[in-house]
Amino acid sequence: MTNSEFRYAHHPEDVKRYTTEELRDHFLIPEIFKKDEINLTYTMYDRFIAGGAFPVDKAVKLETIDYLKSENFLDRRELGIINVGGTGKVTVDGEVYELGHKEALYVGQGNKEVIFEKSGNEQPYFYLNSAPAHKAYPTKKVSKKDAEVVELGDSKYCNKRVLNKLIVNSIVETCQLQMGMTELVEGNIWNTMPPHTHSRRMEVYFYFDLEEDQTISHYMGQPQETRHIFLQNHQAVISPEWSIHAGAGTSNYTFIWGMAGENLDYGDMDKVAVNELK
Numbered sequence: 428m429t430n431s432e433f434r435y436a437h438h439p440e441d442v443k444r445y446t447t448e449e450l451r452d453h454f455l456i457p458e459i460f461k462k463d464e465i466n467l468t469y470t471m472y473d474r475f476i477a478g479g480a481f482p483v484d485k486a487v488k489l490e491t492i493d494y495l496k497s498e499n500f501l502d503r504r505e506l507g508i509i510n511v512g513g514t515g516k517v518t519v520d521g522e523v524y525e526l527g528h529k530e531a532l533y534v535g536q537g538n539k540e541v542i543f544e545k546s547g548n549e550q551p552y553f554y555l556n557s558a559p560a561h562k563a564y565p566t567k568k569v570s571k572k573d574a575e576v577v578e579l580g581d582s583k584y585c586n587k588r589v590l591n592k593l594i595v596n597s598i599v600e601t602c603q604l605q606m607g608m609t610e611l612v613e614g615n616i617w618n619t620m621p622p623h624t625h626s627r628r629m630e631v632y633f634y635f636d637l638e639e640d641q642t643i644s645h646y647m648g649q650p651q652e653t654r655h656i657f658l659q660n661h662q663a664v665i666s667p668e669w670s671i672h673a674g675a676g677t678s679n680y681t682f683i684w685g686m687a688g689e690n691l692d693y694g695d696m697d698k699v700a701v702n703e704l705k
């Protein structure tokens with residue numbers, strides 16, 4: 428079963444007035460993994476979809492959803508998958524791809540059938556991002572060894588982290604989807620500091636590998652008008668193109684960033700000095 432819910436896009440002036448509850452209702456995606464189902468959130472931010480496939484007792488198949496009005500989910504879309512659990516299998520139009528922990532798969536537009544399942548005793552957790560696509564690029568698996576790796580930050584500032592670019596155009600041909608994974612080194616808690624905005628792309632952050640009983644405070648909003656949302660493990664947050672996106676955990680964690688929009692230029696960011704944030 429494929430479930431979906433819908434989120435509108437927002438004007439920053441309106442968001443200034445949101446209560447905690449409204450902020451959470453509009454931007455937090457609280458449940459990514461639902462047993463034996465696919466759970467998706469369709470946003471009006473570049474028509475980006477984020478969600479998860481969680482096959483526990485049976486295989487789950489990606490079905491089209493009402494918002495698409497297309498026969499198959501991928502008729503006009505591309506899909507990125509990153510497995511944040513144990514090894515599992517993804518079958519794309521009969522072709523089987525085994526995905527280990529932190530391995531990714533790009534699935535091109537036009538594929539008709541995508542099935543997620545276990546491939547042994549391990550429990551996979553497939554995190555999904557999808558964006559509209561204008562061209563059918565080949566489906567391709569990307570392992571951590573194929574990633575473009577960037578070491579960022581400094582323990583002195585509690586933000587030492589390893590950024591793995593997985594589904595980016597130097598590694599995979601993609602229409603507009605970009606995905607990667609940033610791992611905070613133990614003892615470090617801040618991601619994406621100094622923060623940035625990129626008015627040409629929206630973004631979704633999905634947090635995982637967070638110790639039980641710990642939490643993450645995710646920061647959003649225009650740089651001079653920020654808000655925060657507390658998140659738990661396996662939750663995601665939508666970042667409008669006008670918003671910063673950064674977080675601090677009560678311990679270290681890993682997160683997946685997924686983007687779509689006007690360009691594929693990862694470096695196209697407007698950085699904000701930390702002492703200018705409000």
Ligand SMILES: O=C(O)C(=O)C[C@H](O)C(=O)CO
Nearest residue numbers: 588590609618619620630684
């Ligand atoms: O830790 C970071 O810094 C990031 O991972 C930043 C994201 O990749 C991002 O926001 C890309 O636009």
Ligand SMILES: [Zn+2]
Nearest residue numbers: 623625630672
């Ligand atoms: Zn960003």
